[in-house]
Amino acid sequence: MKIKTKSKKVNKAWLHDHLTDPYVKLAQKEGYRARAAYKLKEIDEELHLLKPGQLVVDLGAAPGAWSQYVRRKFAPKEAGVGGAAVGELNGTLIALDLLDxxxxxxxxxxxxxxxxxxxxxxxxxxxxxxPVDVVISDMAPNLSGIESSDSARVAHLVELAVEFAQNHLRPDGALVCKVFHGSGYSQLVELFKRSFRVVKPIKPKASRDKSSETFLVGRGLKLQA
Known part of the structure; x- marks a missing residue:
């Protein structure tokens, strides 16, 4: 009985945090499917990765907030509708996810x-x-709560994203990848450093304080031996 009460308290606390979250409110106001759009927005505004005319691949795309952000970046400015959620698109965006x-x-x-x-x-x-200009990956596995198992699953997805980037990015292209602090994090940073000329970890303000997630950005492919 106590467990059920505790669970209800946790759910109630999460719901309160969610409903009062400024990024949730902003996403609802601006028509984004999730607050995650603002994580990519912060990364992009700091590093200027996304530009009209590019080919972008969005991995782990559901529910679609990152694709929405890129799609709005690709709305032609010359048409006077920069940022439009519909209409002509100056660029190519391919999204992939296990979910609908x-x-x-x-x-x-x-x-x-x-x-x-x-x-x-x-x-x-x-x-x-x-040649792909930018690969963005918000992929994350279903976590079991067993740290060694979870970190291995996270690492596998990141390794696959890096491998895809190595095979398809243009030489000066970029990869943005979600990772988690904890077991295996330093090895993923090393993987990025072996693969890219410039590597930058970013924890956007839109990431929840309690979350261990951060994002690794790699720019400029290194030649693979």
């Missing part, structure tokens, strides 16, 4: 598990040999 994804105009979506070769091949086919 409510369509976003102009965004090509692939549903499947990025860890499966068949799904990865679908993504390669859609990219079609074109």
């Amino acid at each position: 994804f409510e369509p976003i105009e102009g965004v090509r979506f692939i549903q499947g598990d990025f860890r499966e070769d068949e799904v990865l091949q679908q993504l390669r086919d859609v990219v079609g040999g074109r």
Whole structure:
């Protein structure tokens, strides 16, 4: 009985934090599907990664807030509708997720598990040999609460994202990848340093204080031996 009461308290506290969260309110006001849009916005505004005309791949895209942000960046400014959520798109955006994804105009979506070769091949086919400008990855596994197991799952997704970036990014391209502080974090930083000329960890203000998530940004591919 006590466990149930504690669970209710936790749920109530989470709900209160969620409803009073300024980023949740802002997302509702500005039409984003999740507050996560502001994490990418902060990263982009600091590093100027995303520009109209690019080819961008969004991994772990559901529910679609990052794709919405990129899509608005790609709305042609010359048409006087910069930031538009619909209409003409100056750029190419490919989104992939295991979960279902409510369509976003102009965004090509692939549903499947990025860890499966068949799904990865679908993504390669859609990219079609074109050099990718930016890969953004908000992928995260279902966490079990067992740190060693969870860190291995996180690391595997990050390694796959880095491998995809090495194979498809243009030489001066960038990869943005969600990681978590804790076991295995320093090894992922080293992986980025081996793969990219410039590596920057960023903890956006839009990330919850209690969250161990941070984002690694790699720019400029190093030649692989």
